Each structure stands twice: as structure tokens, then as C-alpha cells.
Amino acid sequence: MRLVIARCSVDYAGRLSSHLPLATRLLVLKNDGSILVHSDAGSYKPLNWMNPPCTIVIEEPTADAAEFGVIEVWRVQQKKTDDVLLISIHEIVAELAHDLGDDPGLIKDGVEAHLQELLAEQLHRAAEGLTLIRREYMTAIGPVDILAQHSEGGTVAIELKRRGEIDGVEQLTRYLELLNRDPLLAPVRGIFAAQEIKPQARTLAEDRGITCVVLDYDEMRGLDSGAPRLF
Amino acid sequence: MRLVIARCSVDYAGRLSSHLPLATRLLVLKNDGSILVHSDAGSYKPLNWMNPPCTIVIEEPTADAAEFGVIEVWRVQQKKTDDVLLISIHEIVAELAHDLGDDPGLIKDGVEAHLQELLAEQLHRAAEGLTLIRREYMTAIGPVDILAQHSEGGTVAIELKRRGEIDGVEQLTRYLELLNRDPLLAPVRGIFAAQEIKPQARTLAEDRGITCVVLDYDEMRGLDSGAPRLF
DNA sequence: AATTAGATCTCGACT
DNA sequence: AGTCGAGGTCTAATT
Numbered sequence: 313m314r315l316v317i318a319r320c321s322v323d324y325a326g327r328l329s330s331h332l333p334l335a336t337r338l339l340v341l342k343n344d345g346s347i348l349v350h351s352d353a354g355s356y357k358p359l360n361w362m363n364p365p366c367t368i369v370i371e372e373p374t375a376d377a378a379e380f381g382v383i384e385v386w387r388v389q390q391k392k393t394d395d396v397l398l399i400s401i402h403e404i405v406a407e408l409a410h411d412l413g414d415d416p417g418l419i420k421d422g423v424e425a426h427l428q429e430l431l432a433e434q435l436h437r438a439a440e441g442l443t444l445i446r447r448e449y450m451t452a453i454g455p456v457d458i459l460a461q462h463s464e465g466g467t468v469a470i471e472l473k474r475r476g477e478i479d480g481v482e483q484l485t486r487y488l489e490l491l492n493r494d495p496l497l498a499p500v501r502g503i504f505a506a507q508e509i510k511p512q513a514r515t516l517a518e519d520r521g522i523t524c525v526v527l528d529y530d531e532m533r534g535l536d537s538g539a540p541r542l543f
Numbered sequence: 544m545r546l547v548i549a550r551c552s553v554d555y556a557g558r559l560s561s562h563l564p565l566a567t568r569l570l571v572l573k574n575d576g577s578i579l580v581h582s583d584a585g586s587y588k589p590l591n592w593m594n595p596p597c598t599i600v601i602e603e604p605t606a607d608a609a610e611f612g613v614i615e616v617w618r619v620q621q622k623k624t625d626d627v628l629l630i631s632i633h634e635i636v637a638e639l640a641h642d643l644g645d646d647p648g649l650i651k652d653g654v655e656a657h658l659q660e661l662l663a664e665q666l667h668r669a670a671e672g673l674t675l676i677r678r679e680y681m682t683a684i685g686p687v688d689i690l691a692q693h694s695e696g697g698t699v700a701i702e703l704k705r706r707g708e709i710d711g712v713e714q715l716t717r718y719l720e721l722l723n724r725d726p727l728l729a730p731v732r733g734i735f736a737a738q739e740i741k742p743q744a745r746t747l748a749e750d751r752g753i754t755c756v757v758l759d760y761d762e763m764r765g766l767d768s769g770a771p772r773l774f
Numbered sequence: 775a776a777t778t779a780g781a782t783c784t785c786g787a788c789t
Numbered sequence: 790a791g792t793c794g795a796g797g798t799c800t801a802a803t804t
Contacts, residue, residue, distance in 0.1 A: 333647040343583040351646035352574045355594045361587040408639045415582035416564040479710040558797040
């Protein structure tokens, strides 16, 4: 990895065109050839970047550019597409290089898969009288998150999202249409469960007779783990 | 901005929990207090990070941690939520600090808004015989990208995406249902236009009688640019 | 401030 | 290799 702090302007041409006026920025050159252009504020997204695989070629500036103070042009070319990033270096302020080696990678915990697992164990949070048939119940158009038997007859299909938006309701609607053609399952009711449900999604769901349920992840996890976690 | 290359392990607790085992990584400390943890590969997304506003406190390691070789613990605390990032420093390998100053920011060109503008001027690319009624035609459930009059009677609603996927077809379907109830507009045909249309989206669209059109952005921009036209 | 739709989305899983 | 769904999504525009 090579870190360069430089006064530069940047132009990108590819799926869109963009331009960064002259300013002092951090350039991160990773070992796989990729490059990031960061400013001193804003969050983790760079101002500009190039994804691997790509190649960096250092060019002489044109006469015009040299008159504007450009001392080098870095041409970063994507290998698969014709995306290109041109970095016009006016001054290199500081530099630091070091080989980091491979990274063992991130270990995650606590996303939708976990929520699904918890809800399958705590079906009363979706509705009373449910018994699990199975999670990820396969259909021709994809898996239904949770399918359950209702004690008063019929089946319930649950679509689970962390954040419930309109496309989740559309998805559940498609499943319900399909499942209701199966005489072994029909009638199939729908439940749309999420940690947060957007108003538009709720309106559409209820308009179609789908029940909306807001889930409290901490509460569900609390019942599950017994002990509070350190980290 | 402060750049630190360090052997460290990282723990995050917030909307999820995650852990990064001990390895050498780049730590970027921005002026607004935010921090990024990068490895030497992968694209622009950091392995871990904290968004501003947040505060960094340097703590002494616990006795246990010190035995594992931790010399410092950086506690990065989000100010608004209770997200927290703990960086256990084992060794600082290299360091570089520099004040970058404000960034003038990115200038973009060529995203969906521009594509919509171009298509409104070049409706023949969607179908023959169309006259623009208006862009962003408001309905109760949101704006239709382009509404046009057909010379042989009836109306055409165009949904425009950079990448055409299923939810775009669903969106257009909802608009068509609604618009077709308006006797002044009916019959309303749908056109799904995008720079790229996914096979599933195409299948669903055509199944519903919606025409799919793939747009060539460069070609459309070329006609628009002021260069002399052939016809 | 809250909400919504787009993103050079990125990233992982699965076919 | 392509597709699909989720994201600590992020981000900008609009209400």
C-alpha cells in the first residue's frame, strides 16, 4: 500500500463523468492496483476511486497541463470496462509506503439471517396460533422467508425485512398469489414483519389484506441469548 | 488527517456486531473525527469505520489485553447512536499527519436525471409517434417519469432506469393500473426504458404487455451535444 | 427533520 | 459468469 498526500485534480469517465477541482487530497494506492481519493471529511465513501482490476500508468502532462502546474498525470484504467480515472498531480506533499499483507477478514453477527432464526423460534410475535412449517420455503419464484400453519386452519407466509419497503410487499404479494393456488396450503394469509416499516409500504400491505408487524430485535435477542453480550 | 499503519484488532458494536482479527491495517483519522480501517485489497469500502460525528478516546488496555500485546485501545463513540468501535493497537508501524483543508467537492454528469432529459427530447428512441405531455407527471402514488401522447390515440407512460430490474416493472405496473382509470388518458401503454435490462425484469415486463427499450447513453448524448445533425 | 429513490452502489450467496 | 437480495448501506433531493 502506498499513501500519497498531493495537490491534485481528478477526472473520471465511465458510467458517468465527474470532475474534482484542484485541492489537497489523500490518494490510497492498494496492492491490487485499486485507488481511492479521499478528502479530510465526509464518511467512508471516497470522492473518487477505481475498483480492481486496474492498471496505473504515470504519464507526462501535456504542454497545456504543464502550464497549469501539472507535474504528472496518473492514468488509472479499468481492465474489464473502459472506465478511466485521470489524476493530475500538481504537488506531492507527503508520502508513505508499507506492505500490509493479507487481511484475515471480517466476522459479522446480527443481520437478517439472525432475525429470521429468532422469529422462527418466536412465532407468537408475528401472530397467535402459529406453528412453523419451515424457513426458506421454496417456491418457483423464490423462497418464502417463513411458512407457518395456523391453528384455526390455513397457512401464513411471513416476509421478513430489516426495513420494510414497498418492494418487500410486492414480493410477498407474488408469493401469496402463487401459494394460494396450492389446495394443500390455501387459504394463505400474509404477514409483513420488519424492524421498521415505511408508511407507504404499510398502506400498500394493509390495502392488500397483509398484516404488518414491527419487530424489536433487542427484545427478541434478549429472550434468545439469556446473557447480555460484552461485544 | 492522520494516517496510521498499525497492527491491530477491531471490534464494532451497533446495528450489528463484528470483529477483525489481529493484522496490519491502515487507519485513517479524518478531521471531523471519523475513522476508516482499510486493508490492502478490496474496493473502496473500509473493513470497518465510524461515521461523524464521533469522538475518539485513547484508553489504557486492561491487564488481560496488555498480556496479549495491546499497547493502546482507541474507543470511537458515535455521538448520536450508541454505536462504538474499539481498536486494539498492538504496534504502530508508521504514521503520517497532514492538514488537507476543505474540499471543493465533486461535479457529476450523466446520471438518471440527464437520461430523462435526453429521452424527453428524443422520444422516437422509445417508440414512433410520441409527443411529450410532461416529465415527472404526478399521480397519487408518485411521479411517472415521462408521459406522452400517441399519434394513433391513447397515452404512453415511460418508466426510466439506469438499470432495469423487477421493482421498476412493478412500479410501472402500478402507474399503468392507476392511469388507465383516467378516461382522458386511457388506454395507457407502458414502456420500460433503461441502459440495461435484467432478463427477469424483461420477462415480467413483456408478460404484462410492457415494451422494453434499451437506451444507448453515448448515442443520445451525441445527438444532443450541439454538433451538426445528419437529420 | 423526515422520507424517498438512486448509486461508478458494494458485497456476499447461490445458480 | 450472471443474478438476486441485503447493507452498520450512503447520499442527495424533496417535503
